[in-house]
Amino acid sequence: MGTKGEKNRKQIISIADNLFYENGFEHTSFTDIADAAGIARGNFYYYFKTKDDILSAVLDKRRSDISLMLELWEQEYPEPKALLKNYILMLVRSQNNVKSFGCPLGSLCLELNRLHHVLQTDASNMFDLFQVWLEKQFSAIGQAKDANFLAMHLIGRCQGISVLSSASSSEEYLKREVKLLEQWINEL
């Protein structure tokens, strides 16, 4: 695939990623993606044969984006507690999207589980990236023994905040929950 081909492929993946998040995987058709990418159907097949092929590429992209983001955070903040708080603050940074569409990981995993989709495990692997990284931070603050559960607990708390922020109209809820979690990190 030439440079232009690579660029087109990346663009399709990025467009599909957004559509899956904002409209749901099921609700987004192969044609929706081709149309949004502005690539003629005949040419589109050169890049992807099925919607599942696109999903697989979207999951690859998300996993590599998550890994890159976590590496960058570690360069930016050397303190493990600051890193844990930075994870929590994702909720604040993306609160408009969270309110409209929930968490991109949680909502996709829920949807693929219900569809008994073959890529279900590939999707939940996105959580594993955060899980392993959070465990590392909890271990670094002397919580090695309980790091696994603390990491799951924190991911679950953030998932709950995402779902309820999306279902409720309260402006205060998200802010207050984030504050509670930051306080919890401080006290660990």
Next chain:
Amino acid sequence: MGTKGEKNRKQIISIADNLFYENGFEHTSFTDIADAAGIARGNFYYYFKTKDDILSAVLDKRRSDISLMLELWEQEYPEPKALLKNYILMLVRSQNNVKSFGCPLGSLCLELNRLHHVLQTDASNMFDLFQVWLEKQFSAIGQAKDANFLAMHLIGRCQGISVLSSASSSEEYLKREVKLLEQWINEL
């Protein structure tokens, strides 16, 4: 509508409720529901004209089921802390479903939000029933001032546990989270 008509209508709603939960609203077609109900398409139109009509009836049924359940709980357990714990224990009682399909309320609300569905607010009203009821219990244990936030906090925690139980394969996570929440209620 005669007695038989009423019975058929109720059966359709109940079947649709399950299909929406297990396969998702979007993934379930009008025809899927008619087929699962075993009612010929021509007769089916006598009961419902569109999938949205069915969704509306499903939401009515869920709201009335929730109200009835909460009333029954209050008859069964006079203690507000026991009632709060009984709310939490829904996660344990329905853990097999939660692991496969997430929370029936949370997952439907997320889906309808993303579809910008006209019945989105009707769906989030299901949460309001729990919210008001939980506030009443928190008020009864001397937390009137903070009852609103405590109720949202508890609903959010349970939503998070549902999402992560469904995305992860851990057997221990749900049990441990439920224990943490019970402990939190005890200490209030």
